[in-house]
Amino acid sequence: MRAYIASVLHPDYDIVLTATGAEALAAIRERRPDVIVSDIMMPEMDGYELVTRLKRAPELRDIPVVVLSAKASREEAVRGLEVGADDYLPKPFAPAELRARVGAALRLHRVHREVVAQKQELEQTLRILKDTQDQLVQSSKMAAVGTLVAGLSHELNNPVAIIRMSAQMLLRRGSRDPFVRRTLERIDRHSQRCAGLVEALLAYSRRRPQVAERCELGQVLTWLLELARPETAERGIRLVADFAAEKLPALVVHRPALESALLNVIGNAADATSRGGIIEVHARAAAGDDDVDGAEILIRDSGVGIAPQALPHVFEPFFTTKAPGKGTGLGLPMTQKFVQAHGGTIHVDSELGRGTTVRMWLPLVPPEPPELPLVPEPARLAQEVL
Amino acid sequence: MTAVDAAGGAADACALPRVLVVDDERDMLEILQDFFESEGYTVQVADSGERAIELCRHGSFDVAITDMRMPGIDGLHTLMGLRQLDPRLPVIVVTGYASDDTEQRCRNAGAFDCIQKPVDLDTLLRLVGAAVQARD
Structure with a gap:
């Protein structure tokens, strides 16, 4: 039989x-x-068993099986199909019949394989589409926020300036009435607070990052720790520097932007940590993905930590868990914006009650002049949203 | 020399220093006028860049302070117009936007200095004093 089929x-x-x-x-x-092509009647493992096993194996189940049934037995053919055979051929058969059945099975298999390949392709495309859509929603959200922030802060700037200057003018007059002085000083203080917020908003929506220059990371970190130390000491928090400043590389960055990016993180750490807590600043030269030379900066605190449900939102502008008036929700977004503009990465790990670790990596030299469409022109924004 | 001559003529050591303040915000003009007058300056105000250039054409000033963002011609072009009429006039530009570009362009156009809003009055006073001295 085998020889016949082969021939x-x-x-x-x-x-x-x-x-x-x-x-x-x-x-x-x-x-x-x-x-x-398989006979049904075989010693040891019969055709049904073979087909059952084939159809149970995910990697084999798509191969079409034609079973050869006895002409007299319709049940054989039916059972063969029931266990998963794709076709049957009653014996005896003419050569043309066998060729036709095998040819048909082959066509079926080809179509099946094409469908599977197309399905995978479609799934892949769908995944990409979904990711792109998410990114698009995120970036248009950010762009809208940026435009709003830029416009709003500009509109706020003048009134705040006028309030503050008016209070200053009255203070210069030097009233002897302590009630008047106190009131004026309060106006001055709080208008200054508004001015600070406006400044933070303007800095956030700033269109162009400034010129990058070579600066020693060790020097920057040392200076920042000096800057933060009085405040942390007053709050009873230990600030620990764990790096060899002279061994750290130089980075090509806009130094003030790097400083504020790191200060934002250190400030958050200080706000999250209570008396007796500790903030560690680690830094080392480290290659990033694709072996790009760079530096890793890790700021770890022993503070309250971030709740798992809040963690995905820490880079969203205006998201804050601090008390009203204590945080703008712009610190980490600005830090992230800075890091990304310089071709780096930033990750936040946190455990409630255990503390938070912010890990940043920056390349020694930004891959291209860091220019992000931080605040798209209104016309461009409209196009993007459309 | 009469008082009228002094006001219309060139800067005079004995005369009060003359400040030209340019801003489209009425209240801002008032504050700066009150402030500089209380500090012993003669103040003229203009609510637009066009008006400022007009005033400069008919009189002279020791220092000008202009807002950056105004309807009509902006602070940069006001600065350029004023310095065309009087190349030695120190002009201080008050910017609302924290944009380095704007500041650089103003400095390139010959601004005496740029300061950012909200302006601290003491800082502004020191700057105006320095500008008047620089002109002398």
């Missing part, structure tokens, strides 16, 4: 003949044929 299908097909179900399984696994 019928030769020379259009490359044929492997096996004598038992076990041999067949081994050969199928090894060769991955396009079509399987």
